[in-house]
Amino acid sequence: MSQDTYIVGIHMIDFGRYPHRTPAQLGAQAALEALDEAGVTIHDIEAVFSGSNYTTMIGQKILQQIGQTGVQIINLVNACSTGASAVRMATTAIRAGEFDTVLCVGVEQMTGLGMLGGAVPGSIPTEGILGSATMPAVFGESGMEYAARSGATFADFAQVAVKNHHNATMNPKAFLRKETPLDMVMEAEMIAYPLTKLMCSVNVDGAAAAVVMSEKKVKELGLMDRAVRIRASSMASAPWQERDPVMHDVNGPTRLAAQKAYAMAGVDPKDIDLVELHDCFASVEIQHYENLGLCGDGEGVKLLRDKTTEIGGRIPVNASGGLLSKGHPIAATGIANMYEIVQHLRGHAGERQVQGAKIGMTHVVGLGTSAAVHILEKM
Amino acid sequence: MTTTTELPRAAFPFIVVDDMGRPALTAQRCTKCGATYPDSERMACGKCGARADALEAFSPAMEGTLHSAVIVRRGFPGVEVPFISAVVDLDGGPTLKGTLRHSGFELDDIQQGRRVKVVFDDALGRQDKNGNSYIAHHFEPLSA
Numbered sequence: 001m002s003q004d005t006y007i008v009g010i011h012m013i014d015f016g017r018y019p020h021r022t023p024a025q026l027g028a029q030a031a032l033e034a035l036d037e038a039g040v041t042i043h044d045i046e047a048v049f050s051g052s053n054y055t056t057m058i059g060q061k062i063l064q065q066i067g068q069t070g071v072q073i074i075n076l077v078n079a080c081s082t083g084a085s086a087v088r089m090a091t092t093a094i095r096a097g098e099f100d101t102v103l104c105v106g107v108e109q110m111t112g113l114g115m116l117g118g119a120v121p122g123s124i125p126t127e128g129i130l131g132s133a134t135m136p137a138v139f140g141e142s143g144m145e146y147a148a149r150s151g152a153t154f155a156d157f158a159q160v161a162v163k164n165h166h167n168a169t170m171n172p173k174a175f176l177r178k179e180t181p182l183d184m185v186m187e188a189e190m191i192a193y194p195l196t197k198l199m200c201s202v203n204v205d206g207a208a209a210a211v212v213m214s215e216k217k218v219k220e221l222g223l224m225d226r227a228v229r230i231r232a233s234s235m236a237s238a239p240w241q242e243r244d245p246v247m248h249d250v251n252g253p254t255r256l257a258a259q260k261a262y263a264m265a266g267v268d269p270k271d272i273d274l275v276e277l278h279d280c281f282a283s284v285e286i287q288h289y290e291n292l293g294l295c296g297d298g299e300g301v302k303l304l305r306d307k308t309t310e311i312g313g314r315i316p317v318n319a320s321g322g323l324l325s326k327g328h329p330i331a332a333t334g335i336a337n338m339y340e341i342v343q344h345l346r347g348h349a350g351e352r353q354v355q356g357a358k359i360g361m362t363h364v365v366g367l368g369t370s371a372a373v374h375i376l377e378k379m
Numbered sequence: 380m381t382t383t384t385e386l387p388r389a390a391f392p393f394i395v396v397d398d399m400g401r402p403a404l405t406a407q408r409c410t411k412c413g414a415t416y417p418d419s420e421r422m423a424c425g426k427c428g429a430r431a432d433a434l435e436a437f438s439p440a441m442e443g444t445l446h447s448a449v450i451v452r453r454g455f456p457g458v459e460v461p462f463i464s465a466v467v468d469l470d471g472g473p474t475l476k477g478t479l480r481h482s483g484f485e486l487d488d489i490q491q492g493r494r495v496k497v498v499f500d501d502a503l504g505r506q507d508k509n510g511n512s513y514i515a516h517h518f519e520p521l522s523a
């Protein structure tokens with residue numbers, strides 16, 4: 001008999017540069033804080049779902065740091081959806097009735113990696129021949145496709161960075177915490193038009209962890225005071241579209257995952273109080289307004305221009321500052337987005353608190369493509 | 380044993396080079412659902428799942444329409460910038476990605492709907508570790 005699942009402890013370390021620490025240490029720090037917040041120990045954990053794109057067997061390496069209890073560990077590699085995939089796996093395993101208490105961890109150490117999106121492997125380097133495979137180019141192409149469809153401009157895309165960087169000035173865990181006025185964003189180094197450097201998320205080191213628990217166990221341990229219910233945990237890959245596989249599609253899988261999540265939770269977009277979505281590049285945030293159903297198709301630009309997605313607006317998006325400000329340690333991001341929502345639902349988000357938040361949504365997209373949407377609620 | 384050949388090689392699986400060294404585009408079309416692919420040996424159709432025997436090779440048009448493009452200003456070390464990274468819908472399919480050359484670098488130059496043609500040229504002088512040269516496709520503006 002399936003049952004509801006809850007996040008009872010969650011933590012993200014301050015994202016930044018940790019050249020003298022190992023990925024396992026970063027993950028261990030996040031995991032220990034999540035365990036402490038949940039009020040449980042490593043001996044209560046019955047299974048681990050962990051993920052990293054650049055470190056193999058990360059779960060085992062973390063448990064070597066914090067307690068080798070011999071439990072099942074499954075490591076995931078699912079690009080930018082890795083951390084959310086771990087939570088998705090935890091919810092399905094708990095709902096299947098196999099476990100009551102599961103640890104999820106996402107870790108990435110990225111200092112020095114440089115611009116991501118290497119050339120396609122082959123006989124000769126193809127960058128500059130096969131267009132560009134860098135992430136700014138790939139997301140820029142997706143953004144220009146959206147611009148042709150919607151009328152979005154370079155300035156609209158830049159405004160997303162202005163908004164999210166402003167939010168980050170109120171988030172001590174963000175890597176980039178400074179105001180970036182519109183002209184500063186638009187005049188920053190152009191990486192791939194329409195994306196300047198301030199419209200690209202930063203490679204940082206980071207880790208985030210969550211303890212996910214069955215409803216039965218939450219009640220048994222008396223943890224309902226801190227428990228945040230996972231009302232939906234949904235994932236999708238890219239459904240075929242006519243430009244596959246030449247153009248990566250971040251829209252289709254997000255739409256599928258969102259539709260499934262709304263159905264699972266039994267809520268409408270109007271019930272969502274705030275959203276943390278995958279703004280790896282500024283332009284794609286507006287695309288995801290539409291993909292997640294926060295507005296109708298073609299209305300994303302209006303939603304931004306009307307300030308609806310600012311803190312204080314009807315549906316604040318990326319109150320944390322988003323990936324653009326926090327930084328984007330690939331496998332940690334999915335759980336870090338949940339961390340932000342949990343802070344708001346508990347009323348612990350400080351200056352950037354979204355007042356009266358009851359239901360929040362998280363979203364990530366891993367290029368390739370994999371999208372994950374979660375809907376969280378504090379009773 | 381030498382692996383160097385006189386004839387240049389195709390840089391990508393959607394380019395074929397004949398015995399005379401003449402390059403051409405090749406693509407696959409699904410006879411069940413009509414989906415097209417810039418490829419020469421797919422295992423099955425990604426849209427409908429039909430197996431390889433349902434896929435037929437065809438020679439796509441050498442002209443198409445710009446679907447989306449960006450102006451790349453920062454590249455990897457050794458890659459000359461700026462250049463235009465372009466996604467082009469060939470007339471009749473498939474969609475092909477490549478570099479648009481002989482173009483300016485203004486917003487107008489990357490507008491959706493711009494007509495382009497495909498030309499073949501050396502792959503920017505790049506050679507593999509055995510010294511082989513490669514032929515690649517390039518997009519160029521189609522003059523009115």
